[in-house]
Amino acid sequence: MIKKFNVELEGQIEFYEQYLKIINPLLTYDDIFRNNTDGILNGNLLEFKLNITDLNACLFQTIKYLSSMRIKGEPIPANILLISLNTATAYVYNSADYLKYIETVYVGGASKKNVGFLAYDYVSKLQYAENQADEFSLIQLLRENHYTKIHIDENCIVGWAEKYYRENPQARKSDFIGDSTGKVKIIGEIREPNKFRDYIYAYEGKDNVRFQYLMDKLNDTIQKKNLGAFYTPEPYVDKSIELVRKAIARVPQGNDYIILDRCAGTGNLEIRLSDEELSHCIVSTIEYYEYKVLLELIGSKVRYIIPPTEKEDTFNMGLVRGADALSEEYINNPVIKQYIDNPKCTIILFENPPYAESNGTTSVKGAWKKSFVVSEMKKENKGKVSNDLGNAFIWSAFKYYLRQPTDSYIVYSPIKYWKAQHLISKVFIDGFAFNRRFFHTNIDACISCILWGNEESHMETFDLKGYNINKQNEIEYVGVLSIKKINFVISEKYFDNRCFDDEMDGISCNLNGTEYLAKKNCVQKRFNENIIGFLICNGTGFDNPDLNSGITICGRYDGHGFFLRTDNYLEKLPMFCASRYITYNREWTERARIMKSGDGADKFFRDVKNGILTQFLLKCLVFTCFEMQNHMRTFIGSDNRFYRNNLCLDSTNGETLASKDLKKLKAGKKENELLEMWESVLRWAKKTDKYNSNYTYGVYQIFAELNTFTPDEETGENKPDYPELNGALKSLKQKVKEYYNSEIVPTLFEYEFLK
Ligand SMILES: C[S@@+](CC[C@H](N)C(=O)[O-])C[C@H]1O[C@@H](n2cnc3c(N)ncnc32)[C@H](O)[C@@H]1O
Structure with missing residues (x-):
């Protein structure tokens, strides 16, 4: 008798329960259910159906799985077993027979559009429930560990x-x-x-020319960290060549010119230049296998490549001797020098420098930090500027190469070098903003590509033309994106540095707002009746936005903030609001372009004083009370003090500072909606088991302590214990986002908290 199943998964599990015992009892379902398949067991790919009605379509589905496995670098099982559960039949195929199809790339889900594929006959058909010999053959097959060899190409x-x-x-x-x-x-x-x-x-x-666009992704782990190689996609290369041609147009009549790219990789930026333009190029790159491809692809067309021929000692532990652009040897390269020393030669640099930086939390270690250029740069630039590998290229371009006003630098880089770090102050001629996602990363952020002229300029703003890349790999204009310089960091203008007679025997907090009990504490443990919390608004940009933004009830152990005090906390809240910008505006055009600034401080304080901003500050308070990065919690500290959250609207145990102040808000429809949602959250929170009636709860504490989850016994998925509370929190979150963007953001820009 063949057992019938109504649900495929049930039949599948029963199959494995039976056979795993004799194949390999140590295997778990996690070992088997890989790559979205119904199972990979030793050298077998299994595909189950209740009843197989179309063997061709079913086989084609498995071929698509194998295709995606090849691309991911997963060995290809030699056997394909299509199992029709309700007839207890296994159809066996050899994957080697379908290698041509496995080595094709498919777009879309594996289970779609499979009709029409024509398979060869199966190798065998096993009626494993009814025929003992067939079952024996099936077991033998499942024990096999053979694989089908695949060809390496650019897809895999x-x-x-x-x-x-x-x-x-x-x-x-x-x-x-x-x-x-x-x-x-x-x-x-x-x-x-x-x-x-x-x-x-x-x-x-x-050679490796076939992989020219992938050489950055083929770097080993150490190189990935050190070389910061993110290649430029073709559509962006084409746009930037427009800037190169503008630079060439600036070459004074009668002058020769060179186009220097010190970090050319495999030559992506150059490969689409005309032969005439190429004949002006000098290129080099530090990584040996890139260098070989570069030499192969354009070595014969460029004016010079460093080194021009490979010598016995060129290979230097994976790098190219003499091609480290940050070394003193390179700066003094006699061939480049001869052009620099020639007043009748115009210098154009065209580069996408490597990108690696320490963001303050993770330190980037790399040989480049000890390079000649970085040590020279440090003499002229203090602080974090020299933590950035790209900056070393930009700084040295102007320091060592550009000399005449008609010299130019076309450079790809996140714009903070000009906007916030003031690494250079040159004249902007033209430029684009590109989406970083397409430079072999998965980050949506803005990368500028700018043509700078070699003349001093103290512009405060300029416009870039923004271009995305669409699904057809075509360039798509998204509009003008303005870049504004930041002159004052937010902490300099707005942090509360007043001195009070604080007690120093308080406690500190973790990032999540609970008490911090470990030793390594960087914040002063201040206590004062006038302290209501600690506000973190760190840095100019939006890297690690959650780490660099927050409010906790006591000093956060890692510092980077200041204590909020009862008398002026309201005017500090726009800083917290500004620090949340990227969370609610995730488009590539915003990240790495918009930053936090203190530039509008004079106007801001003036308008706070004359009352123009009173309602805005109260709106900031509404937002702050409902925003999830406000990690204020009520608790009893290890210092035996009762810390009560005053930046929330739970007045169960009496008014909070926030609820008192919000009485002055002229609440409109949007605020009333939010307040109603909050009432619902609090109502449901009070019905949870863990609710403590002595506490004053903010949204985050409710989310973190009361809105609990339990894994579902069958699926393992986390299910909320209080679906109503969970739902109410979710709705509130959505509304807070809308409120932020319509009521808060425009004023943050007006007063240059965001710039
Ligand atoms: C962002 S990639 C750009 C490659 C290519 N120009 C493009 O746009 O696709 C940066 C390149 O700089 C190279 N590089 C990194 N550090 C270098 C150094 N110190 N000197 C020369 N090249 C370096 C990397 O190997 C990498 O190929």
Whole structure:
């Protein structure tokens, strides 16, 4: 008798329960259910259906899974088993027969559009419930561990590189893609598979030119950190070439010119220049395999490549001797120098410098930090400016290369070097804003590409033309994006640095607002009746927005903020509001373009004083009370003090400072809606088991302590214990976002808290 199932998953689980015991009892479902498949068991890919009605379509679905596995660098099981549960039949296929299809890239879900595929006959058909010999064959198959070898190409090489570096953490790029051309004869894994010998065919390409656009993604883990290589997508290259041509148009008549790219990678920026333009280029790059591709692709067309030929000692632990643009040797390169010293030659630099920076929380270690250029730069620039590898390129471009007013620099970089760090003050000629996502990252942020002239200028603002890239890989104009300089950081103008007679025996808080009990504490543990909380608004940009923004009831242990006091806390809240901007405005045009500033402080304080901003400050208070990064909590501290949250609207135990002050708000429809939603949140919160009637709750404490979850027994998914409360919190969150963008943001821009 063949058992019938109504639900596929049920049949599938029963199948595994039976057979895993004799195949390998140590395997878990996590080991088996990989890559969205119904299961990968040793060298077998399994696909279950209640009844297979179309073997061709079903097989094609599995081929698409295998295709995606190849791209991810996953070994391809040799057997494909299509299992029709209600007839207890397994149809067996060899994946090797379908290699051509497996090595094709498919777009869209694997289970869609599979009709029309024509498979070869199956290798065998096993009636595993009714025929003992067939069941024996099935068990033998499931024990097999054979794989079908695939070919390495540009679609899958990154997946296999990642697997290789993951499994061989000490391996270098040469171990993976080394070839026999040039002086270094390290033959890499792709050419002579060893670790992957059962999974891949040897790649026969003699060099790595085929992977020219991927060489950044093929870097080993150490190089990824040190080289900051994020390649420029073609549509953006084309736009930036427009700027190069503008720079060439500035070359005085009778002058020769050179286009220097000190960090050319595999030559993405140059490859689309005309032969005439290329004949003016001088290029180099520090990474050896990039250098070889660069040499191969444009070596014969450019004026000069550093080094022009590979010498015995060119390969230097994965790098190219003499090509480190930040070294003193490079600055003194005699070939470049001869052009710089020639007044009849115009210098154009065209670069997308490497990008690596320490954001204050994670430190970036790299040889470049000790380089000649960085140490020279530090002599002229104090502070964080020199934490940025890209800045070292920008600074040195003007310091060592550009000399005449008609010299130009076309440079890709996040704009903070000009906007906030004031690394250069040159004349802006033209420029674009691009979406960083397309530079082999997954971050939506703004990357500027600007043509600078070599003349001093003290502009306060300029406009970039914004371009995104659409699904068809075409460039799409999104409008003008203005860039405004920031002259004062927010902390300088707005932090409350007044001295009070505080007691110093208080406590400090964790990021999540609970009491901090560990030793490494950087904040003073102040206590004063006039302290209501601690506001964190750190840095100019929006990296790590949650870490660099917040309000806690006592000093946050890592500092970067100031104590909010009863007498003037309201006028401090716009800072907190500003620090939340990116959370509610995630478009690529905003991140790395809009920043926090203290530039509008004079106007702000004047208008606070004359009352113009009273209602705005109360709106900021509404927002602050309902915003989830307000991590104020009520609790009894280890100093035995009762800390009560005064920046919330729970007046169960008497008015809070916020609820008292909000009486002055002329509440409109939007505020009333929010207040109603809050009432609902509080009402449901009071019905939870953990509610403490002595406490005064803000939204965050309700979310973190009362809105509890329990994993569902069947699915393992977390389910809310109080769906009404959970729902009310979610609705409030959505409304807070709308409120912020319509009621708060425009004024933050007007007073340059956001700029
Ligand atoms: C952002 S990528 C740009 C590559 C290419 N120009 C493009 O736009 O696609 C930066 C390049 O700089 C190279 N690089 C990193 N540090 C360098 C250094 N100190 N000297 C020269 N090149 C360096 C990296 O290997 C990488 O190829």
